Amino acid sequence: MDLLEYQGKQLFARHDIPVPDGRHARTVDEAVAAAKEIGFPCVIKAQVKIGGRGKAGGIKVAEDEASAREHASAILGMDIRGFTVHELWVEGASEIAAEYYAAVIFDRSAKQPLVMLSTRGGMDIEAVAEEDPSAIATLHVDPLLGFQAFHGRRLAFEAGVDADLVRPIGAFLGRLYATFVAEEATLVEVNPLIVTPEREVRALDAKVTLDDNALMRHPLNAELRDPSAEDPQEQMAKERGLTYVKLDGDIGILGNGAGLVMSTLDVVAQYGGSPANFLDAGGGSKAEAITSAVEVILSNPNVKAVLFNIFGGITRCDEVARGLVEAFNQISPSVPFVVRLDGTNDVEGRQILAEAALPNVYTAATMNEAAEKVVELAATAGAAR
């Protein structure tokens, strides 16, 4: 789960990472009130989960109440690279003597956290990483040992931090690492990490990604999930315990197991079709889960045909067949289905489907045959409209 900047900063504040004083606002009036409380000049910042806000005009300095109102009205509702701004963060303007970059990332390849520091922070850190990687000091940390003072010193010296800042920057990195571990993040990034004219260091931005699997241990973080920002079909699927990703096409896909479903999307695409979704019904799905999954798939109005691709291991094909029959009883779908069942209890599953003789349901013996058939059906349905 990606956090918004202000949520990340609130998380930082809980771990004693210095951040500017700020307030959250959902309306222009709230933003103006927040600005008056904080004092001028202050910064009005769009809260969206995408980079490049500054360049898009989503971050503005307000010198007085009138300009706070003007900027808040302009930014709320603004579209930033496909994301609509619904929330603002208003914070005190900081004087900046230098902009650094700091991050802790979950390095899958090395299987250790990677801490990064650069004195060339700011808007163009990606370009720095590309053109002059040596300008970014990096260090892997043994997760069983944790971040030590020498790690901080080494990164600070290697990044070329001014001598008087080596200790405070080291301490800052230590707190950033502690936040990464305590909140079970997979990314904490600060860009820019600023140095003020008074030689204080402060996080001017916060980019945090939390591990969804760990939210059960972090009730405060779990509450940060914003259902209104999610796609309605994806939200519906999540509530039903299904893994669903909405795509642009017109062929609904249901399978069991992430790898097989990904493979199904690919094979459908190879036959010239365009999948409307990824849906992993999961291992050991019972009939009710399948019925519920059909509802989720059909709640997307673009779907013209549906493909079931099941290779039962822990999932039993008879349960899948029962679920489909039940779905037809409950919602009588108007689009054709192609069903391919193999694996545990496949004979029983096919038997159930044969006896139910559902209208517009075709069976296929192989994955390729099923993909070919569903692509043909979707094309026919598309032409008929």
Place this chain on the structure above:
Amino acid sequence: MSVLVDRETRLCVSGITGREGTFHAMNNRRYGTQVVSGVTPGKGGQDVEGVPVFDTFHAAVAETGANTAMIFVPPRFAADSILEAADAGIRTIVAITEGIPAHDELRVYNHLVQAHPGTRLIGPNCPGVLSPGKANVGIIPAAFFKEGNVGVVSRSGTLTYQIGNEIAQRGFGNSSIVGIGGDPVPGSSFIDILELFQADDETELIVMAGEIGGSAEEEAAEFIAAHVTKPVVAYIAGFTAPPGKTMGHAGAIVSGSQGTAAAKAEALEARGVRVGRTPTQVAEIAVEILGG
């Protein structure tokens, strides 16, 4: 031969008293796996259809000579159970549990590397290991596979069944089928299992099924070029996956230009590994190489 599990496997199941744990432990036993014990804290002294249950892995190892563990407990308790099994001296640990927090996996992985270098963890979030005709540890539907000379290693369970079954339908069998799991920090990588298959007499061809996310397939490509003399046929799932969306497996996410299926297929092909575009094509290439 075969890899990881065979007739010498003496299996202890953590979570054997749970519904799924019982179901699959009994399934594994019916296949012929020696299921010697189970662990559920607080239920020591009971039995599950004749399999004795212990409170600790240490007692299970001492009393029943268990040398392999299968972890079937909920995500919250799984890391602890893996660490306990390793501490008790178990050398092969197969973790089926899905949804273990990434930081738990990180601690477990680094601890095993440092303190138990001889212990091998398969998974988590994996279907287990099947050596047809010898032993099955996990949830792989064994009826679809027979003994043979194709080793399969995969990040995905059902995709493994699909490919293995297509190979079986063409008359070939498997030495072992290893699911390494779809999580960001798998206990064993493609490289670890490729090394085992390379050393296994029975394995003549290796099928490797990868998917989007991370760089394990690219690393495997380098390893194959340097260390694997047996033919390898690869498959990569997720060509059509959009960036930034996690495709079911916690590890399957394309971030930026990293981890795409196209980049993985290209890395493998550049190292001389043939990559099938569909599971069917993978089976066809394998059969062609084996001389079917």
